[in-house]
Amino acid sequence: MAQFTQIAELLAQQAIELPSWAFGNSGTRFKVFGTPGTPRTPQEKIADAAQVNKYTALSPTVALHIPWDKVDDYAALGAFATDHGVALGTINSNTFQDDDYKFGSLTHVDPAVRQKAIDHHFECIDIMHATGSRDLKIWLADGTNYPGQGDIRGRQDRLADSLAKIYARIGESQRLVLEYKFFEPAFYHTDVPDWGTSYAQVSALGERALVCLDTGHHAPGTNIEFIVAQLLRLGKLGSFDFNSRFYADDDLIVGAADPFQLFRILYEVIRGGGFGPDSGVAFMLDQCHNVEDKIPGQIRSVLNVQEMTARALLVDGAALKAAQDAGDVLGANGILMDAFYTDVRGDLAAWRESRGLAGDPMAAYAASGYQAGIAADRVGGVQAGWGA
């Protein structure tokens, strides 16, 4: 197995983008609980996100969601972020909260509705130019609830046409990443339900169109690390939305439900050349902190990704290959498990301290008083959530 010192430099390359909406309220169809100190503005979300980076140095960028994070002056918003030590990242479009999209957006049978959804993406691309963002991320809520409600095939054709129009608009240094999702909010069929569909659609667009893999968007039992390996092999893995789930798209803290799965995913990322700034694979979180505190929830999340990345980097690749080639099932599995079972937390704490950070970011944040401060300061206004 590798030594921690051997992987320290690689760990320093890790960056995990935070979603602005993770700092607002979220919940289920049954209830959205509010909490003191929840941001009311994009600026307050960015300020909170900056706290995560302050204590971990792992999250230098913040993803925006349009229209939730619309502002008049994106240059000013970018400057605000810079002042807080972070930068603006991926732009996420939203075509699921307008009444016009009840029966679809980019797939809608009505050309006027489709054009409205396309125009929304054009607006997002304009914002990307203003913010300097590289990635336009499209997650579609489009789908149907009842057999016969829509024409599955026709919708797929219309989707291809809409995406082509959007892709034609992005800049040469920009990318379009298309997320897939197994189900929800549509229950009978979703228009981009699996990696195969996303892959087929982006392949038809061009080189700068890629797949976004959200770790919570698969059927039960799906081997996600296989998809990672396959998409890297095909050159089409653009980004991750990290989170975890026990059953559906639970959007829990990444690594919370099945840490070993996260380890295996990260191992395939590294194995396939998907780690590091030159890989073209963006790491992002996409989670909901329904019952836990949001800022420490995000800190815990990026630490989980970091800890599992460290374990995955520790795998003795040469020994593993030798065992695999020899058909030594238990030996090969044991080499992988050795890395997984290694407790890297002490080494990571020391490494953090060597870089001027607190060894225990969770404790440091808790001790900072920030949470009490925002709870006291942010009085009045409307707390941010998915509806605003």
Next chain:
Amino acid sequence: MAQFTQIAELLAQQAIELPSWAFGNSGTRFKVFGTPGTPRTPQEKIADAAQVNKYTALSPTVALHIPWDKVDDYAALGAFATDHGVALGTINSNTFQDDDYKFGSLTHVDPAVRQKAIDHHFECIDIMHATGSRDLKIWLADGTNYPGQGDIRGRQDRLADSLAKIYARIGESQRLVLEYKFFEPAFYHTDVPDWGTSYAQVSALGERALVCLDTGHHAPGTNIEFIVAQLLRLGKLGSFDFNSRFYADDDLIVGAADPFQLFRILYEVIRGGGFGPDSGVAFMLDQCHNVEDKIPGQIRSVLNVQEMTARALLVDGAALKAAQDAGDVLGANGILMDAFYTDVRGDLAAWRESRGLAGDPMAAYAASGYQAGIAADRVGGVQAGWGA
């Protein structure tokens, strides 16, 4: 196979309770779409529910949800229902929308919160006395999102204690039905996740405590008709919440996702003595009409249950038993399928007409102008939904 005339009398015994909340708006965490004509008050919900019964004669009662349907004068509400040709039915409690219940209600670690939840049920029982309702239905959203968040065992013990206090309060002609649910809104564990837990809990209470089976609350692949047969065998099947699902608790129109499953469920209901007014098994709907019209959605639903009940009643029980006893796999299966594949819709239309109803309730409702009327009349106010 039986002839339709042989089952007509049994069909006349069928009653399917409607949930008042099906007439309000519902949706997902992503979006709740509103529609013109949606009720603003319990009275308007009851008026809409009465339309379903008017055209089908299948839904003589309406279930209330407290506090969504709280009124000052339940006698007046009952009289309003009677005036519209229906009666008030099951009272559903709600312990998932108060901030105090963020970490549990009947299972909460704090005795004060538990008592608040118990008191809410006492209030529901008071309402039951006022409305003449038989059943108090408890669906608990209690659970946790993260391993370690709660003490699974301690919560179960507290649940038993809380339920005992509630059960002690119900009247001698009243019943407590405890619903189970696999997941959602809690994602790691729910406190009543399966029929076994509900059965163990209600068995500890007494004879008037029974299990409520919601057809959408199971893990994928679960054989629901087996549970029906088992609970009937154990004398503990109290009621159904009918709906359908493709993946999670989709709350789609009953029979929409897997009509054959609905047929099998109803066959086991009949086989086990769960059909008819003397059976003690209450049929209810619990659905969400997120994208389809609500009143016709409910009409379609009760018709689906009726059509599948008719098919299930047509099964030639003697021939089936003979084939089963002979180990004739294909023969036995064929006898069941014969009934399922029989198109009863024409017979049912004629039967309806013989009883003074329209043969096609969907068309009759559509032609009635009611929908346009409520869309025009119900202007202003706040449309009913889950949050109010």
Next chain:
Amino acid sequence: MAQFTQIAELLAQQAIELPSWAFGNSGTRFKVFGTPGTPRTPQEKIADAAQVNKYTALSPTVALHIPWDKVDDYAALGAFATDHGVALGTINSNTFQDDDYKFGSLTHVDPAVRQKAIDHHFECIDIMHATGSRDLKIWLADGTNYPGQGDIRGRQDRLADSLAKIYARIGESQRLVLEYKFFEPAFYHTDVPDWGTSYAQVSALGERALVCLDTGHHAPGTNIEFIVAQLLRLGKLGSFDFNSRFYADDDLIVGAADPFQLFRILYEVIRGGGFGPDSGVAFMLDQCHNVEDKIPGQIRSVLNVQEMTARALLVDGAALKAAQDAGDVLGANGILMDAFYTDVRGDLAAWRESRGLAGDPMAAYAASGYQAGIAADRVGGVQAGWGA
């Protein structure tokens, strides 16, 4: 809705290939039950398969599995089939029962094992030339049981290389169809687990490489008709392996577990141009009759496909499109359900009789005495199964 007379001609175009192995014994890892009359030779399997066609006129061809159906003289076997009124169809390769394939076949780390598996496919292609078969069907059991056991990425690359060698060998009028399977016999990962992988692999090969969709090879909750629509759209749906399942790859009689799903699948086949001899989409069965009689099990199966095809053909496409375009959820769903609920069995019986067949093929076969004849005649020898 269309009238039955309008679809009669289309129904006459339907052909469903039977798998020779369906007539041999099959079972689970726990037990394989034998039955009197089970074939001992490829000839006896073909004779049994011919019975299915005799009573249904639906299954003019029989698929062979190599080496289970290896013979010295394929011309003679073809003549035997012709004498029985059927023809030889798809050739299925087998790379899962040789000890050398314990850790893979086309994906094996050892070039010698890979070449052995490739050579087996070359042999299959030779047989195809002898039998006049069009399709070489490859289902791979390759995969691993434990994380780390194999190099997922490396195996995928080796698979691509092996497939390219096989594809280069097939004749100009021959096709390679690659089946995918979610799990089993490998439990951690399979090398072709989903349609996306099969699609990516066959797309790299060329036009005559296509995807085979086995209806039992998906994760729970997967919308199979979506995949049908997508593969037809991409021009890559080569064939179906029909069967049904409740949970895993149960290989039950097609339509037995979820008839509505079969209807939806067939509707998308027709919608997308996948029906009929010119479509390039081959219909096959791939089932296991573990506890039911085999020949009537196959008769029941082809009738199920036919009955659901008839229902799907009856869908009023123009009305459906109008309802879909109008956003009429219940109306569109109702149009689909109208066709599904229509009992076509009487019309099909009359249609069969008009073509000189028995109206009830199940009864006609049962009355024929064939089953008793083979039970009496086929004494001694080794009954065919998966091991031989």
Next chain:
Amino acid sequence: MAQFTQIAELLAQQAIELPSWAFGNSGTRFKVFGTPGTPRTPQEKIADAAQVNKYTALSPTVALHIPWDKVDDYAALGAFATDHGVALGTINSNTFQDDDYKFGSLTHVDPAVRQKAIDHHFECIDIMHATGSRDLKIWLADGTNYPGQGDIRGRQDRLADSLAKIYARIGESQRLVLEYKFFEPAFYHTDVPDWGTSYAQVSALGERALVCLDTGHHAPGTNIEFIVAQLLRLGKLGSFDFNSRFYADDDLIVGAADPFQLFRILYEVIRGGGFGPDSGVAFMLDQCHNVEDKIPGQIRSVLNVQEMTARALLVDGAALKAAQDAGDVLGANGILMDAFYTDVRGDLAAWRESRGLAGDPMAAYAASGYQAGIAADRVGGVQAGWGA
């Protein structure tokens, strides 16, 4: 968190019974691979099982499967075991490999077949008296593949009757444990599919009838530790069959698929009083080593259980309770994860050495030459498997 020294004494109480059949060949319906050195007799299985105990001191007993392990003289077999440092344990019945059981055993419609199955259990009880076994374990393969094939309700009643007859025969210091299984080998319904059914059935029998929980026998997404907590609460958890799975009943090495789940299960075992010799909860393995070596596979398995038990024992219960009571979601989760992420392997190795064992049992076994010895010695005869 507790210190390792505080838990050492508790760890010494751990005993995990091995299944004799784990040392024979196993596989899937597609292929059973044989391996050099596989036992041919019950004695050779016991000798192999003794190797696991020799290197781990964790597996003092071996479970037998009747008829696979039938011998003429059980006293002699017991003495053989004693000579090898182990004892005979649970007796497992088998009612799934006789042709008479094709349509059921204890549930069969034919009283003669039921009596045959009951008599088989009487024979098992006789063997228990001869071997001094405490537990009779019943896993039923009974079920059906097609709707209508059997009468679900009638089968359940017959099961109750058969079990009562068997229970009446067991001795006062003996127990009956009834295992449940979600699916396989039956695909439509199984007669004991879930813990609720097993609980209802054994509750009707008496105090010495208990539930056996096999960790691979649940629907996807099922929270198994909840069932553990519930059964302990109800006083009905009799034993575990440990293994792991990614999708179905894969019977992989315990802890291999989801080590965190194993940790959570063991935590609830300890939390609920199910750990230790006085708890009445028996730990057993039930696995299939289809592609890996069997003896080291079993060593790896008991070590996995031990390692996760150690982690679970390390949980700081007082701190956890405090965090839970305070509603500190992240804090409580963090306390649990701290124990899970602690690498106990070094401490366990030292502890083993302090007890005269090798620090690394896997390496010690590999170095012993035992595997080469049995491969050389066990020539000829028929390797043990599920069929013999």
